[in-house]
Amino acid sequence: MPNLPRQIRLAAGDYFMHGQDRRMRRLGLPGNVCRVSLSLDPGLNVPLLRERIQQSPILDWMAHARVVRTFPLLPPRWRIVEDSSPVLHEHHLPSGAGAGVGGLPPVVAQRDLHPGQGPAIAVDLVHYPDESRQLVLTWSHTLMDARGAEFVLRHLNPVGAKPGPTAENLVNPTQLKRSLAERWRRLKMARSSLKWLRESGREPLFTLMPALQPGGRCSSHLRLMPFTQEETAAIDARSQSFNAGFQRSHFYLAAALRGLHAVAALRGNRDGAYLVPVPHDMRRRGGNGPIFSNQLSILFYRIEPRLAGSLSQIVAELNRQMMDQIRAQFPDSCMAALDLFKPLPLDYYVRHLGQPSGGKFASLCFSDSGETCQGMADFVGGPIQRVTHLVPTWRPPGLTVLFWRYGQQLSSLLSWVDDCLSPSEADLLERGLRAGLLEEAIS
Amino acid sequence: MTPQKDPKIITEQLCQFVRENFAAEGVVCNEQSPLGEVGVDSFALVELLLFCERAFGVRVPESSMTRSNLASVAALAKCIAEVARGSQP
Numbered sequence: 001m002p003n004l005p006r007q008i009r010l011a012a013g014d015y016f017m018h019g020q021d022r023r024m025r026r027l028g029l030p031g032n033v034c035r036v037s038l039s040l041d042p043g044l045n046v047p048l049l050r051e052r053i054q055q056s057p058i059l060d061w062m063a064h065a066r067v068v069r070t071f072p073l074l075p076p077r078w079r080i081v082e083d084s085s086p087v088l089h090e091h092h093l094p095s096g097a098g099a100g101v102g103g104l105p106p107v108v109a110q111r112d113l114h115p116g117q118g119p120a121i122a123v124d125l126v127h128y129p130d131e132s133r134q135l136v137l138t139w140s141h142t143l144m145d146a147r148g149a150e151f152v153l154r155h156l157n158p159v160g161a162k163p164g165p166t167a168e169n170l171v172n173p174t175q176l177k178r179s180l181a182e183r184w185r186r187l188k189m190a191r192s193s194l195k196w197l198r199e200s201g202r203e204p205l206f207t208l209m210p211a212l213q214p215g216g217r218c219s220s221h222l223r224l225m226p227f228t229q230e231e232t233a234a235i236d237a238r239s240q241s242f243n244a245g246f247q248r249s250h251f252y253l254a255a256a257l258r259g260l261h262a263v264a265a266l267r268g269n270r271d272g273a274y275l276v277p278v279p280h281d282m283r284r285r286g287g288n289g290p291i292f293s294n295q296l297s298i299l300f301y302r303i304e305p306r307l308a309g310s311l312s313q314i315v316a317e318l319n320r321q322m323m324d325q326i327r328a329q330f331p332d333s334c335m336a337a338l339d340l341f342k343p344l345p346l347d348y349y350v351r352h353l354g355q356p357s358g359g360k361f362a363s364l365c366f367s368d369s370g371e372t373c374q375g376m377a378d379f380v381g382g383p384i385q386r387v388t389h390l391v392p393t394w395r396p397p398g399l400t401v402l403f404w405r406y407g408q409q410l411s412s413l414l415s416w417v418d419d420c421l422s423p424s425e426a427d428l429l430e431r432g433l434r435a436g437l438l439e440e441a442i443s
Numbered sequence: 444m445t446p447q448k449d450p451k452i453i454t455e456q457l458c459q460f461v462r463e464n465f466a467a468e469g470v471v472c473n474e475q476s477p478l479g480e481v482g483v484d485s486f487a488l489v490e491l492l493l494f495c496e497r498a499f500g501v502r503v504p505e506s507s508m509t510r511s512n513l514a515s516v517a518a519l520a521k522c523i524a525e526v527a528r529g530s531q532p
Contacts, residue, residue: 240510243505243506243508246485246488246508246513247485247488248485249485250485280486283467284465284466284467284468284470284482285465285466285467285470285481285482285483285484285487286466286467286469286470286480286481286482287466287467287468287469287470288467319505322485322486322489323489323492323493326486326489326490326493327493370484
């Protein structure tokens with residue numbers, strides 16, 4: 001077994017996620033905590049799963065990692081602590097109980113993980129009377145991203161002849177040590193992203209957030225939108241016809257923006273542009289790891305309202321802006337800039353991030369997790385019926401749209417904060433999204 | 444810059460670029476490799492197209508990004524070579 005680090009610096013993406021966690025808790029929202037749930041038909045080998053979890057050096061390391069700042073104005077670090085950190089929690093539900101989000105009991109659906117105070121990862125196994133189960137992996141976004149969580153699932157349940165990720169794949173070597181020359185290169189690179197951020201975040205911008213800060217606590221809402229196999233095939237075909245065959249994410253985002261544009265029009269928006277940060281996984285493909293940490297970068301898209309009424313114009317604009325940003329190496333320079341600001345105290349860092357857009361940050365958050373659990377028909381013996389991602393809503397912007405696929409089926413999740421979107425606006429957004437993906441003619 | 448028109452040379456350089464930039468250690472990239480399997484997602488595809496501009500002097504139009512042209516490294520190389528021939532004065 002490799003010698004795993006006792007301390008390690010937070011990646012730029014980790015500190016950003018930690019800042020979002022702080023901001024959400026201040027508003028009474030749940031922390032920046034994500035979940036992926038596998039709905040399993042009878043057949044799961046529970047003792048084997050327990051054994052794999054207990055003997056996993058990856059889960060053991062992650063459960064003992066805490067965020068600490070050793071001295072003010074020094075970047076925060078992960079430190080391994082010795083307290084006991086159980087990872088697997090089992091729940092037996094009597095018939096009809098637990099009708100919360102995705103059929104999960106509240107203790108699972110609302111499990112809170114605070115990376116400074118306790119384990120930043122947990123596995124829940126919910127047993128139902130008919131012997132079906134749900135396995136729920138919950139993690140703090142400060143600890144890792146969705147792809148890292150996927151590696152954890154593959155570590156517990158290797159697929160086919162390919163070996164699953166091991167502790168060797170836990171950490172990105174560049175996170176352990178970075179040469180002086182490399183640090184200097186990144187420092188110079190960081191400067192160029194600031195111009196981009198100021199340019200894309202210039203007013204007028206559309207925001208769903210009310211002008212006044214909420215007086216009381218906010219709450220978040222989730223709406224799952226599963227598509228059938230037939231609908232998914234139709235969406236794939238339509239993305240081809242919109243010239244987004246290899247960039248389906250742009251088609252999904254265009255449909256989400258069309259839905260948001262309908263809501264904005266009802267609110268009287270005329271000039272406010274839509275600003276959308278889209279995370280991108282920077283790992284190399286086809287192999288295992290790194291598992292730990294947010295290995296992300298960000299692309300920022302700005303869509304003017306005059307384009308937001310037409311799917312084909314939005315897709316063309318997204319393609320153009322993506323090309324321009326990659327040509328200018330914006331994703332690298334943006335992460336270098338975030339790295340540079342890590343020594344800032346968290347509250348100041350969060351305020352600083354919002355500056356280029358006058359505190360609005362974005363009009364919506366969008367992410368496409370792509371193929372989840374690819375090639376995984378069962379999990380430790382239990383046939384997988386469905387995979388569901390549940391993500392928190394950041395405020396700002398107060399609305400998140402997420403897409404993912406399992407097998408031949410596309411799913412989407414709308415997640416919003418109650419003071420940013422009314423129930424009737426959420427309905428309108430959902431209808432607009434569906435129409436964009438499935439019905440609307442090419443314009 | 445004279446556009447590169449030899450699909451074999453283009454294929455070799457595309458594979459090398461993919462190995463150095465996108466594919467994890469141990470992932471095999473050859474002319475028949477499907478792009479998706481060697482780590483070319485939408486982001487990587489844009490990087491690949493920008494590499495084509497720099498290395499081969501060829502600007503591949505969006506309309507050429509069809510499913511058949513993106514089926515494998517060799518198919519993309521063939522498409523790039525055709526665009527290069529078409530752009531010849």
